[in-house]
Every structure is written in C-alpha cells, then in structure tokens.
Amino acid sequence: MEIYTRKEKGAVIVSVKGRIDALTAPEFERNLCDWISKGGIIFLINFTQLEYISSAGLRSILATSKKLKEKQGTILFTGLQGPVEEVFNISGFQSIFKIFASEEAALKEI
Amino acid sequence: MRLLLALAQPAKLDNLERLMKSISDCARAQGFDQRRISEIELATEEALVNIFKYSYPEKPGEVEIICKAEANRFIIEIIDSGIRFDVTSWPDPDITADRDERKIGGLGVFLIKKMVDEVRYRRENNRNILDLVIKKEEEK
8 A cells, every 4th residue: 555645725635556454554544643633634535546445444534534523624535436436335435425526626625 | 166275374464465365366266357356355354354353352363264166156265263253143334324423343244245245154163154155257
C-alpha cells in the first residue's frame, strides 16, 4: 500500500494505491489520524488506484469518520471501482458516505 | 475430489500474506478471473483474521488450509483447533444503519458470506472446520 497526501482548497486529499487489508489498515488509519491531529477536518479519499479493501479497511474508515464527526469534519470518497466499489456496496458504505465521480466534483461540494 | 493444496502455519497475522498468496495462486490455477480471485481473497482474509484474533485467546495455535477441486466447485477448507466459532450462525450487521449507529466490526463475517457461493461450518474433534465453496463459472 502506498499513500499520497496533498492539501487543496482546505481539504486533505488522500490517494491510496494497492491494498488495504488487515496488515496495511493500521498504517492507513494512522495516516488519517496524523492529518486530523494536524487540523485536517475535510478529507477526500481517492481510491482510483486501490485494488482491494477488506473489513479491516472499512473499520479504519468508520473509526476515522467518527473521530471527524466530533470535530464537525467530514470524509468524502472518489474513484471507487472494481472490488473496492463492490465491497462499499455490499457493506452499505455507499449509502452512509458521500461518493463523487471525480476529485473535481468532490472539491466543488466543499 | 482433487486435493490441490494442504498447508499448516502458526495462526498469526505475520502469516497472512503467505497464506493468502498460496490460496490465490491455487484459485488462479483453477482458472478464476481476477475479479473472482479478489472475492476469494477477501473471504479468505476475513476468515483467517478472525482465527488469528479470536481462536486462541490463551495459547498460540495453528491454522490449516486445504484447497480442493470437486466437480465444478473449488473448496477452501480452513481449520483451527481454537474456541468454537460458527461463522454461519453469526448475525448479519445492520447495513442500513446510518453512520453514527454503525458498529465498528461485524462486517468481516458478513463479507465472507457475500463473497463465496456457500459457507459451511462444522465442529469436529474440537476443531472448527470452515468450508468456503466457490462455483466455477460454467455451472452458474
């Protein structure tokens, strides 16, 4: 798993490449936590290059979103495709999170 | 029935990658496409991680994996000698609950059930035996 992070329009944009599984999910969550402690409250997660996510990754997302809620923050998603989109659909995540067709579309909402 | 793979490893997270690779190589050799392999990997990871986390609360133990081809089905048998855990009797999480009500956890078992065609559990000689059954395309 590789994580690329940048800031744009006050949002923390996190692109994840590879796999978020039981081995890599803790690092993914730690990365998001670090940005929250640095004051990030709006997160846009780009999963265009993510090949695989398991429940460990879903748990990290839920935990992060709960943390952000306390700070009136939010977490948005883009780039869902293939197995990752399937897992989001099956677990009901597509109805509890805002999902956008592109980074541009998401940034317009912020 | 054709035996494709049989291996045993200490039940710990460090072995996840190795076990997953053996299983997905085995599934690939059976002709499954990448999409299906990804689903097989997901079901397998969830089952293995549950064993790593909960099966052996007191002392370390092993997990055994057997892959078999049977008629038009590919079967992954995951065996541990830890505490009884029947995945098939686990209640499904409420996936319609909104974000604040969503519980962290409970999703793993649900994903196992959704990713494969059939999940079978039996307790035999103090061992948990979980069968993940995947049908090959032509049978569907």
